[in-house]
Amino acid sequence: MPTNSGAPARASSKSKKSGPGAPKKARKVPKSFKVDGTPKKRWSSAERADRGLGPRKSGGQPNRAQRRREQFGAPVTSAGAERPRFDRESDDRPARDKTPRGDNRSRSDERPRFDRKTDERPRFDRNTDERPRFDRNTDERPRFDRNTDERPRFDRKTDERPRFDRKTDERPRFDRNTDERPRFERSGDDRPRYDRTKPELSRQTRSERPRHEAGSDRWRSTRDSRTGDNRPADNRSGGWRDDRGSRDNRSAGFSRGTDRPARSDSGESNADTMSWTARELAPVDTGAVTAEHGFARLGLPKPLVAALISEGITDPFPIQAATIPDALAGRDVLGRGQTGSGKTLGFALPMLTTLGGPAKGNRAPRGLVLVPTRELAMQVADVIAPLAKTMDMSVTLIAGGMAYGPQIRAFERGVDVVVATPGRLIDLMEQGALDLSRVEVAVLDEADHMADLGFMPAVTTIMDQMPAGGQRLLFSATLDRAVDRLVKKYLDNPVTHEVDSGQATVSTMVHHVVHILPHDKNALTAEIAGRPGRTVIFVRTQRGADRVAEQLRAAGVTAGALHGGLTQGARTRILAAFKDGTVPVLVATDVAARGIHVDDVGLVLQVDPPAGPKEYLHRAGRTARAGGTGVVVTLALPHQRKELQRLTSQAGVASAPLEARPGDEALARATGSRQPSGAAVSQADFEKLIAPPARGGGRPKNRKDFGRRDAGGYRGGNRRGTGGRSRG
DNA sequence: AAAAAAC
Structure with a gap:
């Protein structure tokens, strides 16, 4: 020393x-x-x-x-x-x-x-103090005398109270033999709602299906509908797949429901789901396509090229030009392209081309695209479906928060391409509704994310169901060593295409780290969110998203929260309202960080720092897409400055930080920030804005999922949906 | 550590 x-x-x-x-x-x-x-x-x-x-x-x-x-x-x-x-x-x-x-x-x-x-x-003082004291050795507190106390006490050895033991649970209320409630049985599944011989049943809403104790919180979920927190008290980090092992866990309320009632709309049905139907393209004239066309030169068939032209897509983006030929040649491909650079078409086009057309005979899916979030699944399916249609192939969206019926029936009819999130796909696999044994082309979108700890088990479960030797395409804007395990296990001699010219983000993106003081945070957030144009705000937690959205509305900025704790219906509606401009500000968790494309998002505001450099890039990538421009602002409290310096430097976007107080003119020039009106957007007004969107032209057929009670025909179509939300 | 991925 x-x-x-x-x-x-x-x-x-x-x-x-x-x-x-x-x-x-x-x-x-x-x-x-x-x-x-x-x-x-x-x-x-x-x-x-x-x-x-x-x-x-x-x-x-x-x-x-x-x-x-x-x-x-x-x-x-x-x-x-x-x-x-x-x-x-x-x-x-x-x-x-x-x-x-x-x-x-x-x-x-x-x-x-x-x-x-x-x-x-x-x-x-032992001698003078009159108060009853507790002495471990001598105390014989009368009121807790072990021998005379009459109160029922808990003794671990003899206590008879029904207690919950994961292994030996014999709780009377869930007695396997006597309980009358319909029960999930893993083997010999007789769940009525999945009876494939009676498709009508599948169309019932969940509230109409026989089920466990409708409305029983213990049974349904541990979700706290008051706070909007969907997190179970326990098992938060254990991985949701782990919960699946035991029905008892589920019955005891360990599940993670997806049906949290919409905020301040508690009377609404739990079955607030999302529906999806393939978008259709106007008929295209394939005769107009020449072999000289950009996409045709890459080796794509005429119907596809014509469909792209009809969508206004005439020339391949670099990532597409790079990956399509190799993918068409049957190679496994690792594709990295900046956010908004067209990766979806980069894998979708070769996949559809390779599949060539509808299968003869067995129509189990031959193409599978796996994505990390439901919204992204919907978006990818929306891109692929119309293209597939031109080649007489069908695309099915498989994701949680949607009715089972259409998904199961789709497999009965025959499906060529499946776009899915892992959870529901595994659910259907376990039900035997889905056969992955004929998958020829598998795509992992956001592959590095799909390879992280939380997703990996589900991904390998799914990949293991597919025949070895199929083609694998892994894409992401941040394709790094995280995918090594997947590559090693499932890919064969992959070719890597990195099309970002060494630039982490597109050159049309401007980055600002803004040093702020804690008490200025809300005001500055409101000023920036109050800018004209579409803005995406990222926060770290679900509750943070709710809170910031509420604060913005109170300040007069129409903003909606998007996070995984909402019902799928609410998620879909707020995203739709954001896309169509009704709600110009979206406050989201990282559920929206990856892949989601919304036109003309002019600014991304990170109110909470991203979890890492990759998250920074993906969040930032919600703006400046497809050649557009965009501003990325990241707020930094004093204690976050170092962290953000490191993050931006690792993300390759470091720039001189700004310092700003509310009303800052430099910030206004950089972001368009301005004082919000201050006239609060009421809850009722806001809810009107995110009323069920009229998807697919608003045909009643497409709205049935918003009026879930119409199955019996005793109530009109979307009555429930609009009636419930438009009061007040 | 949080979020996301099923009912």
Whole structure:
């Protein structure tokens, strides 16, 4: 040890020597005692007033011990002998007890501390104190006498109360043999709603299907519908797949429901789901396509090229030009292209071309696209479906939060391409509704994300169901070593295409880190969100999204929250309202960070820092898509500055930070920020804005999922949906 | 650590 006699090291304080002559460090001495052990003078408020001082600030408030002294008299007085424990000179505690307890304890040192071994708290003098005391050895508190106490007590060994044991659970209320409620049986599944011979049943809403204790929170979910928090109290990080192993877990409320009632709309049906139907293209004239056309030169068939032209897509983007030929050649491909650079078509076009057309005979899916979120699944399916249609192939969207019936029936009819999120796909696999044994082309979109800890088990489960040797295409804007395990296990001699010219983000994107003060955060958020044009705001948590959206509406900015804790219907509606401009500001968790394309998002505001450089790039990538321009603003509180410096530097977008207070002109020039109106957007008005969208031209057929009660025909189509939300 | 992925 260094012999720093001038400043005793922590270990050396074992030394008894701490008297007046000893070297002192201020922090080693309880601050309310002088170094010689006598207590410091503490001014009374009258004395403070005499000296022209105001009341004590919080740090100077008497602490508990001091208040007690004032109230009960002072066991600790200037006579040091009366508080022997705190007289360092005469302290006779065992040496090890005199080890300093760390600087953070110094404040409390002025108060009698409780030492389990040596404490003889004066305030509870054994001889005079009348209050019942608890002594571990002798106490025979009458009210808790073990022998005479009549109250039922809990004894781990003999207690008969039904307790929940994961393995041996025999809770009376869920007795397997006597319970009458319809029950999920893994084998011999007789769930009525999945009876494939009676498709009508599948169309029933969940609330109409036989099910467990409708409305029973214990059964349904641990979701807290008041706070909007869908997180179960436990098992938050265990991975949702793990919950699937035990039906008992589910019955005991360990599940993670997806049917949280919409906020402040608690009367609404739980079955607030999303529907999807393939978009259709206007008929195209394939005769107009020449072999000289950009996409045709890549080797794509005429119907596809014609369909692209009809969509206004005439020339391949670089990532498409790079990956399509290799993919058509049957190679496994790792494709990395900047956000908004056209990766979806980069895998969709070769996949459809390879599949060539509808299968003859067995029409189990031959193409599979796996994506991390439901919204992205819908978006990808929306891109692929019309293209597939031109080649007489069908595309099915398989994702949670949607009715089972259409998905199961789709497989009965025959499907060529499946676009799916992992959870529902596995669910259907386990039901036997889905056969992946004929998949020829499998795509992992956002592959690096699909390879992370939370998704990996589900992804491998699915990949393992597909025949080995099929073609695999992995795409992401941030395709890094995270996918190595997947590549090693499932890909064969893949070719990598990285089309970003070394640039992390597109050149049309401008990045600002804005240093702000904590109390300015809400005002600045509102000013930036109040800019004209579409804005996406990212926050870290679901509740943060709800909160920021609410605050923005209170400030007069029409903003809606999007996160995984909402019902799927609510998710779909708010995204639709954002896309059509009804709601110009979307406040989202990272559920919207990847892949989601909305035209003309002019600015991405990160109110909370992203989790990492990849998340930064993906969030930022919601703007400046397909050649457009965009601004990315990241707010940085003082304690986040370093972190953001590191993040932006790792993401390759570091730039000189701005400092801004509300009303800042430089910020206004950079972002278009402006003072919001201040006229709050009421909850009722907001809910009108996100009323069920008229998807697919608003044909009643497409709206049935918003009027879920119409199955029996006793109620008109979307009545319930609009009626429920448009009141008030 | 959070979010996301099923009912």
